[in-house]
Amino acid sequence: MALPITENEKLRTAVGTVKGPGETLHEYTFIAPDPQRQLKHGEFVYYTAPVDGSERQILGRITARAAVKLFPDTFMADPSVPPQTVAAMLGYESDATELFELTVTVLGYYNEYLQDFTNPRVPPQGGAPIFIAEDALLTDLLSRGRQGELGSAHIGDLLSRDPDAVPVALDVRGFTSTHLAIIASTGSGKSYLAGVLLEELLMPYNRAAVLVIDPHGEYDTLQQTQNQPVFRDGDYSPQVRIFRPHDLRVRISSLTLPDLRYLLTNLSEKMHYQLGRAFRYAQRTWGEDRYTLEQFYMAVREVGDGAQGDEETTDDDPTTGALIWRLGAALGGSGIFHDFENIELDELFQPGMCTLVQLNEVEQRQQQVIVATLLRRVYQARIDTEQGKHQRGDHSHLPFPVFSLLEEAHNFAPSNADAVSSDVLKTILSEGRKFGVGVGLISQRPGRLDSDVLSQCMTQCIMRITNPIDQNRIAESVESVGRDMLKELPALSKGQVIVSGASVNTPLMLRVRTRRTEHGGQDVDAPDEWRKWFENEQPALAADNALLVDKELERDEDGMLWA
Numbered sequence: 005m006a007l008p009i010t011e012n013e014k015l016r017t018a019v020g021t022v023k024g025p026g027e028t029l030h031e032y033t034f035i036a037p038d039p040q041r042q043l044k045h046g047e048f049v050y051y052t053a054p055v056d057g058s059e060r061q062i063l064g065r066i067t068a069r070a071a072v073k074l075f076p077d078t079f080m081a082d083p084s085v086p087p088q089t090v091a092a093m094l095g096y097e098s099d100a101t102e103l104f105e106l107t108v109t110v111l112g113y114y115n116e117y118l119q120d121f122t123n124p125r126v127p128p129q130g131g132a133p134i135f136i137a138e139d140a141l142l143t144d145l146l147s148r149g150r151q152g153e154l155g156s157a158h159i160g161d162l163l164s165r166d167p168d169a170v171p172v173a174l175d176v177r178g179f180t181s182t183h184l185a186i187i188a189s190t191g192s193g194k195s196y197l198a199g200v201l202l203e204e205l206l207m208p209y210n211r212a213a214v215l216v217i218d219p220h221g222e223y224d225t226l227q228q229t230q231n232q233p234v235f236r237d238g239d240y241s242p243q244v245r246i247f248r249p250h251d252l253r254v255r256i257s258s259l260t261l262p263d264l265r266y267l268l269t270n271l272s273e274k275m276h277y278q279l280g281r282a283f284r285y286a287q288r289t290w291g292e293d294r295y296t297l298e299q300f301y302m303a304v305r306e307v308g309d310g311a312q313g314d315e316e317t318t319d320d321d322p323t324t325g326a327l328i329w330r331l332g333a334a335l336g337g338s339g340i341f342h343d344f345e346n347i348e349l350d351e352l353f354q355p356g357m358c359t360l361v362q363l364n365e366v367e368q369r370q371q372q373v374i375v376a377t378l379l380r381r382v383y384q385a386r387i388d389t390e391q392g393k394h395q396r397g398d399h400s401h402l403p404f405p406v407f408s409l410l411e412e413a414h415n416f417a418p419s420n421a422d423a424v425s426s427d428v429l430k431t432i433l434s435e436g437r438k439f440g441v442g443v444g445l446i447s448q449r450p451g452r453l454d455s456d457v458l459s460q461c462m463t464q465c466i467m468r469i470t471n472p473i474d475q476n477r478i479a480e481s482v483e484s485v486g487r488d489m490l491k492e493l494p495a496l497s498k499g500q501v502i503v504s505g506a507s508v509n510t511p512l513m514l515r516v517r518t519r520r521t522e523h524g525g526q527d528v529d530a531p532d533e534w535r536k537w538f539e540n541e542q543p544a545l546a547a548d549n550a551l552l553v554d555k556e557l558e559r560d561e562d563g564m565l566w567a
Contacts, residue, residue, distance in 0.1 A: 018133035019043065022051065023105065025127045030110045032064075032127050034134045035072065038104055045069060046492070046513045047164045048137040049108060051128040060113040062124060063137060063145065065510070067488040068107035075102065108134075109488070111510055114145045121510060139169045146509055148175035157204035157507075159197065159465075160514040163500055172514055174201075176210055178507035179463035180407045180442035183433055187450045187458075187478060188467030193499045195222050196523050197465060197516050198409060198446055202226055202358055205407070206244075208237030211356040215382075215408040217375055219363045221248075221524075222411070226358055228521040235520075243357040247347065249339075249365050254377055255346035256300070256335055257286075257293045263373050266424040267334045274323050275330075281307040282327075296343040297335055301328050340370060347378070348399040349385050353406050368415060375416050376425040379443075382406060383432050386439040405440030413445035414452040426454060433460035450477045458482070463505035468496040485511055 020036030020043070036043055043049075043066060050061045079087035112123040128134075142162060149156030151173045162170035188194035205212035206229050216223055227244045229235045235242050259267075261283045265276065282303040286295045289303065308324035335341045352359045361378070363371045385400040394401040410416055416425040432441050445461060447453050451473035458481040466485065469475050470493075479490055485504045489511050492502065496513075504511035 016135060016138070019049070019136055020106065020134040022128045022130055022132040022134060024130050026107050029125070030123060031067075031107055032110065033105055033107050036104055036106060036134070037102060039102070042136060043069065043104070043106055044164050046489075048142055049134050050137050051132050051134055053124060053126065053128065055113060055124050060124070061137075061141070062110060062113055062128070063121070064108035064110045066106050067109045070105050071102070072105045073103040114509070119148075119509075139165060142170045146170070146512060147173045148178060148507060148509055149173035152209060154209050156209065157201055158517065159200050159204065159503075160501070160516040163513040163515050167515065172503070172508070172512060174463070174503070174507035176205070176212070176507075178505070179444065180212070180405065181437050181440070182462035182506045183436075183442055183460055184409075184444035184463045184465070184507075185413075185458055185461035185482075186444065186446045186465045186467075187469065187474075188448060188501075189469055189471070189474075190448050191498065192467040192469075192496070193501075193516060194446055194448065194465075194467055195411070196499065196519065197467070197501060198411070198444075199223065199226065199519050199521065199523060200516055201444075202409070203229065203235075203520055206235060206242035206356070206358055208235065208240050211240065211242075212358075213353045213355050213404055213406045214358045215352055215378070215406065216358060216360045217363065217408065217410045217416075218360050219371065219412045219415070221362045221364045223360050223524055225522040225524040226360070229358075232520060240356060243354070244360065245351075245357060246360045246362060248362050252340045252361070252363075252366075252374065253342045253345040253347055254340055254374055255293070256297055256341050256343060257291075257295050258346060258377055258381070259341075259373070260380075262424050262427075263376060264331075267369060267373055268327075268330045269369075271327075271330070272323070275327050278304065278307060278323055278327060297331070297341075298343075300331065304328055304331070338370065340366070340374065349381060349402060350399050352378070353382075353402060353404075355404055372416055372423045372425045375410070376428045379408065379425070379428045379432060382408070383428070383436060383439065383441050386436075386441050390439055405442065407442040407444065409444040409446065411446045413447045413457075414449050417445075417454040417457040419452055419454045426457070429457055430454075430460075433457060450474045450481070453477070455481050461505075463507040464503070466493065466502045466504075467500065468498070469493040489513070 019038070020034040023033045023035050026032050045066055047066045048063060049066060050063045052059050053062050054060070075087040075091065079090040110123055112121040115122040146162070151158040151171050155176045156173040157176050158171055158173040160172055161168050162172060186194050186198055202214060202216070202223070203226070204210060205214055224246065229242045230244060261280060264279060264283065265271065268279070271279065282300065285307050286300050286303040289295070290299055304324055304327050308321045363374065366374070381400070382402070385394065385402045386406070388394045388400065389402050416423060417429045418426070429443065432443055436442065445453070445457065450458060450469070451471065455477065458477070464482050464485065466478060466482070469478065475490065475493060478485070482504070485502060489502050489504070492513065496502070499516045501514050501516055502511060503514055
């Protein structure tokens with residue numbers, strides 16, 4: 005009695021035969037019957053070839069599939085009778101009735117020295133057998149990280165295989181030094197994926213220093229990491245600190261002149277000129293980071309029209325009055341901008357701590373200024389620390405790399421507007437690698453995201469995208485994703501992602517793993533909320549209305565006018 009064939013033995017059995025070269029030098033085609041539908045788009049296959057005196061497995065990815073031979077149309081005339089049954093009745097071999105031509109893009113063999121795939125530049129011989137790559141081989145070759153090891157982030161498993169068959173771990177060093185982009189349409193699971201990444205960064209084998217700019221308050225549930233054993237190791241337990249809008253403080257003297265000009269809208273040319281003079285006067289007189297709002301008012305008056313020090317004259321100047329009024333409205337009326345208080349960097353960043361800066365209920369221009377100020381201070385602190393200007397005990401002493409993740413990134417680096425945060429992001433994305441400042445961008449509208457900013461992110465996680473403008477922006481800005489992968493974007497389901505760039509060895513289609521903490525970005529269930537309202541509130545409201553009716557009747561009986 006024959007023993008059942010194991011899964012690995014199935015994979016070692018040839019599934020097709022090489023037909024010949026493809027349209028390009030790095031493609032070839034093969035013919036396969038595929039009765040079990042194993043040869044999916046994106047599946048990995050290989051052929052063997054001698055390279056440098058040894059037999060190598062030359063890996064490739066299926067990028068196209070076309071029928072060569074199908075059942076004749078007459079076999080399908082009756083929908084109630086399967087075509088296989090008709091074929092059997094007529095003596096056809098059903099396995100030989102369907103044939104497919106599959107196109108494979110060659111990746112090559114993995115070069116341990118280069119830590120990358122090397123294309124042998126020689127196509128397979130016609131008639132050579134093609135095999136499906138085994139799970140263990142793909143686990144070893146596709147991930148740059150190893151699940152559970154230092155510098156790894158296990159985010160999911162290969163989409164073309166069974167769940168958990170081929171786990172994929174990103175190289176944390178890749179996306180924290182050369183930056184990350186998570187791009188997806190609304191409801192595709194981008195915030196869920198970001199939560200998975202943050203969980204991995206807080207694991208004992210990473211212990212990252214992370215800042216999350218959270219405009220909608222979606223990441224509170226990360227606090228659950230503090231109570232789960234999987235995140236603990238000896239004395240280590242992750243911290244999650246939340247700064248809500250009423251906790252935020254930005255010292256007024258830490259704002260730059262562009263920050264002020266961005267906050268004060270509709271300034272005339274004369275106001276711009278006077279604001280610049282007042283800014284420089286305040287820095288010269290009281291120090292670059294020591295003046296208060298009242299002192300800035302004084303500086304505006306000092307540089308206004310009329311003799312310096314002539315308060316009566318400058319108060320009558322309409323430009324001075326208008327400028328002071330705008331400063332008061334933007335800074336004096338805000339609970340965030342303060343004369344003396346500031347969020348210190350050592351409060352925001354510590355290894356093993358994730359800090360959530362929640363900006364819900366904060367006006368968008370103020371959000372952009374807050375983000376610009378924080379990122380500018382972080383970047384300068386890392387430079388000064390590396391150059392020995394800050395010592396242990398200083399609030400701006402940052403002796404370790406940091407990673408900042410920005411939700412709704414298109415609001416902080418818009419493509420069609422000059423936001424004050426855009427220039428800061430461009431500087432960090434182009435130069436931050438040298439000083440250990442990494443940035444992750446999350447956006448549902450890449451078409452509205454500055455193309456220079458997006459192109460600087462060397463690791464990309466792209467989920468379902470249906471908007472053609474957004475698809476074109478990705479194609480223009482993301483070089484590492486092939487055209488065949490981009491065609492998959494509209495067809496991806498929720499929780500499926502294409503990952504490419506510096507953190508993986510080749511572009512991959514993955515299913516995102518289940519989070520260990522709850523997802524905080526759930527949509528409101530309106531019908532359920534309405535039903536609960538009627539169950540809980542309607543009886544009390546009906547009782548109140550009945551009481552009002554009784555009072556009205558009593559007043560009418562007494563002859564009183566009831567209103």
